[in-house]
Amino acid sequence: MLRQPGSAVMGSQDPSSPNRKESLPPSINPGKQSQTLCRNILIHGYCKYENSGCIFRHDNTKTNASAAKPETPKKRLNVESPAFKPGSAALSSSAANASTTTSPSKTPILLSQAADSAVFVPRSSTATSSAMPQEGIKEFEPSPDRSMYVNPAVDLYNQKSMVNPSSQPFVPSYSQMPSINSQIAAESQMPQPVSNQRYDYNSMVPYGTAPPDLYYQQAQAAHYQPLQYHLYAPLPPHKINLLPYQRTIQGFFLSDNLREELQRKGEASLQILPSTGLPESLDVYCQLVPLDTNADRSARVLGYPSWVYKAFSKSDGNTYALRRLEGFKLTDEKSIATVQQWRRLSNASMVTLFEAFTTRAFGDSSIIFVYDYHPLSSTLFDTHFGASARYPVVRNANGQIGPSVPEQVLWSYLVQLSSAMKTIHGANLAARVMDPTKIILTSKMRVRLSAVGIMDVIGGSKEPVAKLQAEDLYNLGRLILSIACNNQSLIMGGAAVSLPVLSKSLEFAGKFYSVGLKNALAYLLGSGGRGGEDEMMSSGNVDEFIQLISGFYQQNLNSSLHYQDSLESELAREVENGRLVRLLCKFNFINERPEYDHDPAWSETGDRYLLKLFRDYVFHQTDESGHPVLDMGHVLRCLNKLDAGVEEKVMLVSRDEQSCLIVSYKELKNCVDVVFRDLSRPNG
Numbered sequence: 001m002l003r004q005p006g007s008a009v010m011g012s013q014d015p016s017s018p019n020r021k022e023s024l025p026p027s028i029n030p031g032k033q034s035q036t037l038c039r040n041i042l043i044h045g046y047c048k049y050e051n052s053g054c055i056f057r058h059d060n061t062k063t064n065a066s067a068a069k070p071e072t073p074k075k076r077l078n079v080e081s082p083a084f085k086p087g088s089a090a091l092s093s094s095a096a097n098a099s100t101t102t103s104p105s106k107t108p109i110l111l112s113q114a115a116d117s118a119v120f121v122p123r124s125s126t127a128t129s130s131a132m133p134q135e136g137i138k139e140f141e142p143s144p145d146r147s148m149y150v151n152p153a154v155d156l157y158n159q160k161s162m163v164n165p166s167s168q169p170f171v172p173s174y175s176q177m178p179s180i181n182s183q184i185a186a187e188s189q190m191p192q193p194v195s196n197q198r199y200d201y202n203s204m205v206p207y208g209t210a211p212p213d214l215y216y217q218q219a220q221a222a223h224y225q226p227l228q229y230h231l232y233a234p235l236p237p238h239k240i241n242l243l244p245y246q247r248t249i250q251g252f253f254l255s256d257n258l259r260e261e262l263q264r265k266g267e268a269s270l271q272i273l274p275s276t277g278l279p280e281s282l283d284v285y286c287q288l289v290p291l292d293t294n295a296d297r298s299a300r301v302l303g304y305p306s307w308v309y310k311a312f313s314k315s316d317g318n319t320y321a322l323r324r325l326e327g328f329k330l331t332d333e334k335s336i337a338t339v340q341q342w343r344r345l346s347n348a349s350m351v352t353l354f355e356a357f358t359t360r361a362f363g364d365s366s367i368i369f370v371y372d373y374h375p376l377s378s379t380l381f382d383t384h385f386g387a388s389a390r391y392p393v394v395r396n397a398n399g400q401i402g403p404s405v406p407e408q409v410l411w412s413y414l415v416q417l418s419s420a421m422k423t424i425h426g427a428n429l430a431a432r433v434m435d436p437t438k439i440i441l442t443s444k445m446r447v448r449l450s451a452v453g454i455m456d457v458i459g460g461s462k463e464p465v466a467k468l469q470a471e472d473l474y475n476l477g478r479l480i481l482s483i484a485c486n487n488q489s490l491i492m493g494g495a496a497v498s499l500p501v502l503s504k505s506l507e508f509a510g511k512f513y514s515v516g517l518k519n520a521l522a523y524l525l526g527s528g529g530r531g532g533e534d535e536m537m538s539s540g541n542v543d544e545f546i547q548l549i550s551g552f553y554q555q556n557l558n559s560s561l562h563y564q565d566s567l568e569s570e571l572a573r574e575v576e577n578g579r580l581v582r583l584l585c586k587f588n589f590i591n592e593r594p595e596y597d598h599d600p601a602w603s604e605t606g607d608r609y610l611l612k613l614f615r616d617y618v619f620h621q622t623d624e625s626g627h628p629v630l631d632m633g634h635v636l637r638c639l640n641k642l643d644a645g646v647e648e649k650v651m652l653v654s655r656d657e658q659s660c661l662i663v664s665y666k667e668l669k670n671c672v673d674v675v676f677r678d679l680s681r682p683n684g
């Protein structure tokens with residue numbers, strides 16, 4: 001084992017200990033510094049600070065002598081510690097080979113002493129854990145909090161188990177550590193078996209660490225394990241063409257499509273236009289962006305030309321959709337109070353109305369209705385009848401138009417809109433805007449009824465609510481039929497659409513779609529034995545209709561639950577990434593600070609040196625041929641373990657490979673906290 005002269009980091013100290021800094025060898029023992037060979041001499045062959053204050057010894061002729069000189073028995077970690085004798089033959093031979101090649105001059109010393117050293121028998125090893133210590137074998141009991149210097153030649157990077165943990169029994173890295181010397185063995189304590197322990201989940205600190213042995217207990221005690229925040233477990237649906245231990249890089253993060261959709265929506269929400277000619281603000285709403293892509297203003301549905309703008313609220317910073325009815329004069333103040341009724345309604349298939357107010361900011365008298373803003377939405381009209389309709393028109397051999405919209409889509413619309421209608425009718429209100437231009441698609445197959453509540457405020461019909469509700473059902477039937485037949489005039493034509501036209505269209509749809517759909521549409525249109533020839537209006541109600549199509553509600557519920565599962569699975573991939581970004585930010589604050597560029601005393605000492613080596617361990621590993629190892633799984637695993645502060649040990653090797661130290665993630669986490677706190681002090 002080599003101790004790094006000049007290095008201020010001594011792994012035998014607990015980094016979390018308040019006295020740790022005082023006990024670091026170079027800084028605490030000035031008398032010995034002048035006898036200690038400068039590390040720069042070892043690494044570079046010279047020291048540029050030799051004549052400018054470096055307090056270490058620069059004459060390296062005594063190196064070997066001093067290395068061979070036995071140290072006082074009081075020192076726990078020293079160059080004469082016995083060589084590591086691992087339990088496994090493979091490890092043992094590789095250690096011996098490696099030590100021969102990396103530091104030949106020291107090998108004989110170490111090996112001669114190793115002859116008397118105790119064989120390390122890890123108690124946590126599954127094969128021997130229950131066995132009593134064998135005769136003649138002294139058990140090594142490392143302290144969970146102690147860092148140790150070991151021979152760097154022993155490669156404990158444990159790469160194999162990182163790549164395929166399932167292919168070999170899991171052996172905690174500290175269980176493979178060498179027996180340092182008998183003094184350590186006597187002082188150290190092995191974690192005790194935990195089979196009889198009980199853990200109180202309620203009292204656990206989420207990011208706290210459990211007793212060290214808890215992470216390595218045997219399978220039968222697995223149900224006592226606390227939540228481990230550094231582990232990722234994939235949730236279904238799974239990709240079946242991967243081997244059990246394989247993960248794609250996409251498997252760690254949100255899928256590209258969903259990410260892009262969310263980013264585009266975010267971008268649309270934040271969009272502002274420099275000069276729109278629109279008022280700077282309306283009440284508390286500012287930075288108006290017009291959403292209408294259609295230049296033609298039509299008063300067909302609402303009775304007034306309407307405009308839709310996106311705006312930010314100055315009071316809560318959220319984005320809202322403002323619908324303006326141009327040229328509207330409020331005559332009855334009370335009518336605007338009905339907005340309060342609409343505001344209380346909550347349904348996933350309806351855009352929530354928040355408030356309404358009149359304004360003269362546009363140079364006329366307008367009324368503004370404030371709704372939730374759903375970025376990048378398009379109307380059902382644009383989706384099915386617009387210039388770039390999603391479902392292209394299908395023609396048969398005779399040139400006749402056939403159905404192009406899948407039945408599943410029609411059922412989805414029917415279920416969502418009838419659900420919105422149930423909420424509205426349940427509040428003794430009527431939607432009155434069942435029109436393809438007033439229903440928006442906010443994502444694939446997700447429709448929402450927009451522009452609700454407007455007709456009640458602008459004082460439209462004096463008809464009884466029941467009649468208006470029946471109209472809603474009737475218009476829903478016409479809307480779905482028009483989409484099924486790809487004929488917009490069935491709904492846009494208003495009351496002028498005659499019964500024979502509707503009946504013929506229903507017959508046409510019946511040829512291509514299921515009987516269930518035809519019956520549902522017939523019910524809505526009132527031709528299901530309810531309405532007569534002269535009264536096409538349905539006399540049914542939404543509850544009855546929902547009962548009629550309950551089987552399709554179940555199907556729809558099932559697919560939306562599947563979708564929810566896949567979204568949850570997407571979410572699970574990102575769940576720890578926020579923590580990791582915060583951790584990486586801290587790392588970048590600490591490592592490579594330019595103001596300390598030429599000050600090895602800053603980055604090469606204490607906690608900062610540990611973190612520097614850990615950074616190398618995480619990001620800068622190379623393979624046997626010297627190529628960078630770009631293993632994202634390794635990076636994520638290490639960072640998660642660091643953030644969770646687990647007791648697992650990691651071996652860090654200096655860049656010159658002359659020293660290495662073993663620290664736990666818990667200690668490293670402590671180092672990050674300490675150094676970051678140092679930096680964030682005003683004079684830090």
Ligand SMILES: Nc1ncnc2c1ncn2[C@@H]1O[C@H](COP(=O)(O)OP(=O)(O)OP(=O)(O)O)[C@@H](O)[C@H]1O
Nearest residue numbers: 291292294298308321371372373374377378379437
């Ligand atoms: N709550 C909302 N959130 C986001 N966008 C919306 C919202 N409501 C409507 N929009 C969008 O505003 C645009 C204009 O809507 P509007 O209702 O005026 O449609 P239109 O086809 O122009 O109808 P009309 O011809 O009656 O004016 C549409 O692209 C629609 O998707």
